[in-house]
Amino acid sequence: MKLKGRVAIIAGASSGVGYSAARLFAREGATVVAAARRRDRLEHLVSEIAAEGRQGFSIPTDVTDSSQVQHLAEKTLSLLGQIDILINCVGGMMKISAIETFSDAEWRRVIDTNLSGAFYMARAVVPAMKRQNSGTIINLGSRVGKMGVANIGPLCAAQFALVGLSQSMAQELRPHNIFVTTVYAGLINADIHPLNPAEAFRRQLITTDDVAQSLLWVCTLPPSLRVDELPIMPRQVDA
Secondary structure, eight states: OTTTTOEEEEETTTSHHHHHHHHHHHHTTOEEEEEOSOHHHHHHHHHHHHHTTOOEEEOOOOTTOHHHHHHHHHHHHHHHSOOOEEEEOOOOOOOOOOGGGOOHHHHHHHHIIIIIHHHHHHHHHHHHHHHHTOEEEEEEEEGGGTSOOTTOHHHHHHHHHHHHHHHHHHHHHGGGTEEEEEEEEOOBSSOOTTOOOOHHHHTTSBOHHHHHHHHHHHHTOOTTOOOSEEEEOOSSOOO
16 A cells, blocks of 8 residues: 555545545555535545545535634644645636626635635644655646636636745755645546536546546655656646
8 A cells, every 4th residue: 555654634525636535545545634614525435435444534624714724734633643645625716707707705715715725734734744854745736827718817816826835835845855746637527617518528538536646646756756746637638
């Protein structure tokens, strides 16, 4: 098992890539701490992990609330004594619309969900990782963090900022043997509201299980390697 003995916090674990990553990481021996807002889905996930003879904990958390994120880190350390891996899989675009139609509240929600949550999560776990002199942080981003796209301005802004945050943290934390990677994904066949693509198109998109495999790969690199950025795209479509 590739992750035996390691503790992984996975934010956004109630669905999509976070859910797939939690299942995969547990199968590979990690003790998974699943975090998301939806308690019922987290409890279902943990029961599935337990049914496979693996260990997982659910800690309901809204990553846009810094106090809840701090509680998540503190409870993980109280229960397990270490934090080795942080996976940030929380994000969303809210709506596709002209820039002038976004309200202040919608702007803040997109920024908080896609950017502030990643900052709060990193800030909460880095002290423990520094004490351990080891750690892996992966931020799941989007290709719109590298290339602006019309009518999703707030999402592009948040994703571009996530790139800068990740690059800054990577330089800052590397001397502490903590490595930060941003995975830039094209469209994933998950809940991609407000998009509603046809089923034939969905089948050409990246699966959540395949994204989870890419996250696992980053967490199991040979000791002489680091990967700062990893772009992943569907094989057959530019989306």
